[in-house]
Amino acid sequence: MVTVVPLRRRQWMLGATCAALATPWPLRLLANGAATAWLEGGRATPLAREAVALLNAAADDGLDPRDYDAEALARAVAAADTAPLPTAAAARLDGALTAAMQQFLHDLAHGRIDPRRIHQRYRVAARSDFDAATALQTALARGRLADAVRAAQPPLPLYGQLRAALAVYRALGTPAAWAQPLPPLPVPRGSRAGKLEPGQPWSGLPLLVQRLQVLGDLAADVPVPPRYEGAVVDAVRAFQQRHGLAVDGVVGRATVAALDVTPAARARQIELTMERLRWTPLMQAPRMIVVNVPEFELRAYEVVDGRIHVREQMRVIVGRALDTRTPLFDETMRFIEFAPYWNIPPSIARNETVPRLRRDPGYWQREGFEFVAPDGRVDTVLTADKLDAVLAGRLRIRQRPGERNALGDIKFVFPNNDNIFLHHTPGVALFERERRDFSHGCIRVEKPVELARFVMAGMPGWDEARIREAMAGGTSTTVRLAAPVPVLIAYGTVLVKNGRVHFYDDLYGHDARLDAALRGRASPAHERGSPFP
Known part of the structure; x- marks a missing residue:
């Protein structure tokens, strides 16, 4: 007996017979004695008919039935209902049904696109708890294929809400x-x-x-x-x-x-959001912080008994769409800096700060800047030579804690290669804007005290009064979190709130990039070639 190998993308078990499938599948026998999961005496079983119905309904989940050769399989199953198939044809149909169902379940759970192709840098493997081959085996053993489909769907309330919204907007079409x-x-x-x-x-x-x-x-x-x-x-x-x-x-x-x-375009936007949910790690930990970039919102939540409970929600300011976009990734928040220094990134120093200081030397004192040497020595005297040294990389500029500090009075640190962090800001008026992409890439938060309370929950002595005292103290202090909190920078242009569908602009063009990647990829069914006319 041949051992079955779990299906991977674009690896279809063409021509496989159920003799290659591990028990406990409900095996039938072809005329020559070969075992098959979907046919009995060359005729289609109820499970085969259920399978083609599920494949043809893949669009309900924003997937494409053509990826699974759904129409050809439906015709083949209908033919097997009319008259028994010869042994070879029955074996081909059996293998093709198995491969198509596994691919469908895999796509439903894990998505069709590697997120790294469109610049998401999520570290967590999406749905590592779900294996399409195992789920299909279990469902066939129980005679309930719909169970495997439900298990494959992302276990998020939002996914079910978007699925219902997709049906509504599809029904509208383009009126x-x-x-x-x-x-x-x-x-x-x-x-x-x-x-x-x-x-x-x-x-x-x-x-x-x-x-x-x-x-x-x-x-x-x-x-x-x-x-x-x-x-x-x-x-x-x-x-x-x-x-x-x-x-x-x-x-x-x-x-x-x-x-x-048009409603048809909104339906596509919903489909793209459903695809993102398949590989966005929204429930990787009991407590999380998620920033949804197109919505300009942050939510701090806890997962209790598989349900998300939002504890804090606030507006955020993200990177400019034109040139300083906030990257999408997930990391773990480990520190808080009260009354932080702002170490000005070299690109900002080169393009903005140094030119401004050459035009307006008084800006140095007003903003509380200082030079820092590689050995840590601090120099507060502004000279043209030192500005040249900044451009040459021999010195850097930082801003001292204070009311004009660009980071405000608190900084939330989750170490990452892009040097992105959450922080407060003295420019609070910008939170009143509807579109809030004004930063150099880091994320400014509207309610820093509430966020600090969330991430410091359970740390003795760190109540709201002490948090405010540390923020206003003027002395830079770093505190390690007792329980690190995952931070996810996500991108969803469709949400459902209070039963109503909300749409947001494709701020950074990520939806357009995902749409192009999906349309440009080769269909698995096309790659394998249909075994049926």
């Missing part, structure tokens, strides 16, 4: 409301940009009302008003809130751009 673009917005006197404000008439109101009704932000029985007012304004505010826009009821360029995205 007539998107067959033509919204007409130009009114241009207020003295303004160059068009915008629609409450109380104004607009020729696009019928189309606006229709789109809001299709998307569920406006009740279907609301008539088109003569002016932009009432329930339609409220519906626009609801739409803006679900799309990461300023919730002001004013229809401007950003709101129109979001309204122009």
